[in-house]
Amino acid sequence: MIAVDVQDLQKTYRVYRKREGLWASLKGLFRRDYHQVHAVAGVSFQIEQGEMVAFLGPNGAGKTTTLKLLSGLIYPSGGRATVLGYVPWKREIPYRRRFALVMGQKNQLWWDLPAQESFRLHQEIYRIDPADFDRRLDELTSLLEVQKLVGQPVRELSLGERMRMELIAALLHRPDLLLLDEPTIGLDVVSQRKVQDFLKFYQSEQQLTVLLTSHYMKDVQALCRRAIIINEGEIKHDGSLDEIVDRFSTYKVIELLFASNSRPEGLERFGEVFEDNFPRAKIKVPRNQVPEILSALLANYSLEDVGVHDRPLEEAIAEIFTTTKSTGAEAVVTAGR
Amino acid sequence: MRTHWFILRTCISERLAYRGDFAFGTLVRFLPIVSSIFLWSAIYGRDDSQVINGYKLPDMIAYFLLVMVGRAFSSMPGLASGIARDVRDGTIKKYLTQPVDMLMYLFWARVAHKLVYYLVATGPFVFVFYLCRSYFAYAPDLATIGAFILSLVIAFLIGFLMESLIGLISFWFLEVSSLIFIFMMVNYFLSGHMAPLPWLMKIFGDDAASQGTARLVMMLMPFQYLAYFPAALMLGKHTGADLWQHLAVGAGWVLVLLLANRIVFARGVRRYSAFGG
Numbered sequence: 001m002i003a004v005d006v007q008d009l010q011k012t013y014r015v016y017r018k019r020e021g022l023w024a025s026l027k028g029l030f031r032r033d034y035h036q037v038h039a040v041a042g043v044s045f046q047i048e049q050g051e052m053v054a055f056l057g058p059n060g061a062g063k064t065t066t067l068k069l070l071s072g073l074i075y076p077s078g079g080r081a082t083v084l085g086y087v088p089w090k091r092e093i094p095y096r097r098r099f100a101l102v103m104g105q106k107n108q109l110w111w112d113l114p115a116q117e118s119f120r121l122h123q124e125i126y127r128i129d130p131a132d133f134d135r136r137l138d139e140l141t142s143l144l145e146v147q148k149l150v151g152q153p154v155r156e157l158s159l160g161e162r163m164r165m166e167l168i169a170a171l172l173h174r175p176d177l178l179l180l181d182e183p184t185i186g187l188d189v190v191s192q193r194k195v196q197d198f199l200k201f202y203q204s205e206q207q208l209t210v211l212l213t214s215h216y217m218k219d220v221q222a223l224c225r226r227a228i229i230i231n232e233g234e235i236k237h238d239g240s241l242d243e244i245v246d247r248f249s250t251y252k253v254i255e256l257l258f259a260s261n262s263r264p265e266g267l268e269r270f271g272e273v274f275e276d277n278f279p280r281a282k283i284k285v286p287r288n289q290v291p292e293i294l295s296a297l298l299a300n301y302s303l304e305d306v307g308v309h310d311r312p313l314e315e316a317i318a319e320i321f322t323t324t325k326s327t328g329a330e331a332v333v334t335a336g337r
Numbered sequence: 338m339r340t341h342w343f344i345l346r347t348c349i350s351e352r353l354a355y356r357g358d359f360a361f362g363t364l365v366r367f368l369p370i371v372s373s374i375f376l377w378s379a380i381y382g383r384d385d386s387q388v389i390n391g392y393k394l395p396d397m398i399a400y401f402l403l404v405m406v407g408r409a410f411s412s413m414p415g416l417a418s419g420i421a422r423d424v425r426d427g428t429i430k431k432y433l434t435q436p437v438d439m440l441m442y443l444f445w446a447r448v449a450h451k452l453v454y455y456l457v458a459t460g461p462f463v464f465v466f467y468l469c470r471s472y473f474a475y476a477p478d479l480a481t482i483g484a485f486i487l488s489l490v491i492a493f494l495i496g497f498l499m500e501s502l503i504g505l506i507s508f509w510f511l512e513v514s515s516l517i518f519i520f521m522m523v524n525y526f527l528s529g530h531m532a533p534l535p536w537l538m539k540i541f542g543d544d545a546a547s548q549g550t551a552r553l554v555m556m557l558m559p560f561q562y563l564a565y566f567p568a569a570l571m572l573g574k575h576t577g578a579d580l581w582q583h584l585a586v587g588a589g590w591v592l593v594l595l596l597a598n599r600i601v602f603a604r605g606v607r608r609y610s611a612f613g614g
Contacts, residue, residue, distance in 0.1 A: 096436040108431045112354040124343040125437050
């Protein structure tokens with residue numbers, strides 16, 4: 001069953017183009033030059049119920065604008081979307097009860113009060129049955145390891161603790177759709193891992209539909225199998241994460257650990273040496289030549305260990321960002337169901 | 338209703354979080370009335386029988402004390418600027434994505450704000466009125482007290498709705514601080530905060546026809562309900578049918594402003610660009 005159906009969605013902003021300087025500021029009082037920014041330029045995709053999809057793109061690509069459209073915060077300039085059977089920008093109360101939006105840089109909890117008071121208010125706003133509320137709060141606080149912190153004013157919590165509280169507030173009413181905008185931004189490694197582990201477990205257990213934006217590829221790799229890549233308001237790729245590496249990675253990385261005591265010579269004959277930290281080295285080799293180069297390396301050097309890795313996902317994605325930006329390449333939609 | 342009660346309860350808890358600052362801020366608000374008493378005493382001089390525009394010195398002091406009560410209900414510090422800030426930095430998202438009515442939410446937050454204020458201010462209010470009891474010429478009857486309470490409720494509603502309306506204009510302009518300043522200036526004159534409104538209305542002339550026009554102008558503006566009307570009512574300036582007519586017009590203003598808020602909010606949300614990431 002399709003939870004999110006987006007067809008040719010567009011959002012265009014009229015933006016004031018201010019020139020530099022005092023004179024330009026004065027002139028701007030009487031006459032202003034505006035230009036159109038196509039933040040979302042005809043985006044189409046579908047998300048199945050229970051699917052967790054990464055929505056990736058560089059800053060200003062249109063990710064957050066799309067999330068705002070899907071949460072009904074803004075009206076589109078064109079196209080259509082139905083989310084859980086509702087048109088989001090009609091902002092009907094039944095729709096608002098069925099989704100949650102979490103923005104990593106925005107606080108929805110009461111800053112000066114303990115999180116439990118915000119939770120209690122959510123119970124009333126979303127009309128959650130008291131027994132369900134107690135059970136869910138208990139479950140969520142224990143999964144996110146914040147039981148002892150719910151009585152502490154939010155302003156006294158660390159960023160990581162606060163984000164976990166935000167997630168609890170977003171999930172207490174058991175939404176069918178969770179829109180997550182950079183949920184791990186600014187978090188330390190431990191907190192990132194806790195949020196990732198929680199989202200992974202909770203999403204699979206509840207069959208929650210999740211659309212996630214993140215600049216941390218570790219989030220994406222840990223949580224999603226499908227990624228939609230957007231740049232300059234257009235979809236550049238819609239498919240599995242593995243496909244991204246396959247399609248956009250022209251080389252693999254061979255990692256070597258030398259057994260000999262002396263530095264090996266002539267390694268550059270086999271590929272681009274991009275890390276040389278004897279006795280370790282890493283070389284980039286064309287994907288289709290891996291077997292031959294590997295056997296040549298084994299024949300020429302005394303090696304203690306060898307590893308072959310795919311190119312890191314973030315590099316492949318960064319390449320998509322830069323190539324699609326500079327060339328205006330066609331969208332690559334391989335699994336846009 | 339239960340949700341509103343929880344919003345109210347949570348807002349009260351929040352207001353009480355910074356109790357020291359709150360108590361200090363509440364008490365400091367009594368300073369202007371002290372300066373008003375000194376100022377008007379200086380204007381009237383030592384002659385207690387002097388009458389200016391129908392007011393003797395005790396009438397003036399009683400008027401300003403009652404204006405202070407009216408303003409304790411109608412003034413909404415930080416409401417319009419708070420809405421503008423929420424629109425600008427994107428905090429408003431929580432009202433638009435949760436199943437809650439933003440205006441009702443803000444209304445109950447303001448009720449909480451006022452309730453906590455009265456909790457702290459009632460003692461000092463009673464003390465100030467006790468010290469100034471000699472300025473009041475007579476004790477009002479029960480019907481007048483009832484009408485006074487009703488006028489205070491209207492003052493609160495009109496004050497809230499006018500400020501929220503200015504705040505909602507931020508959907509178009511983002512920055513409304515100049516608008517708030519203009520509103521405060523106009524409010525200061527036309528609500529009777531500076532001087533009793535009939536004094537200002539003398540610019541229309543002293544004859545009966547001019548005063549009729551002045552009265553109509555006052556009726557056509559909601560400002561008098563913010564301070565002048567509750568005070569004038571308690572001082573016996575409005576009685577009988579005139580009193581009820583004023584209360585009915587005040588209630589009418591509440592409805593007009595409520596409708597305006599609803600329309601501006603609906604159009605503003607449609608225009609909203611969800612700034613702030």
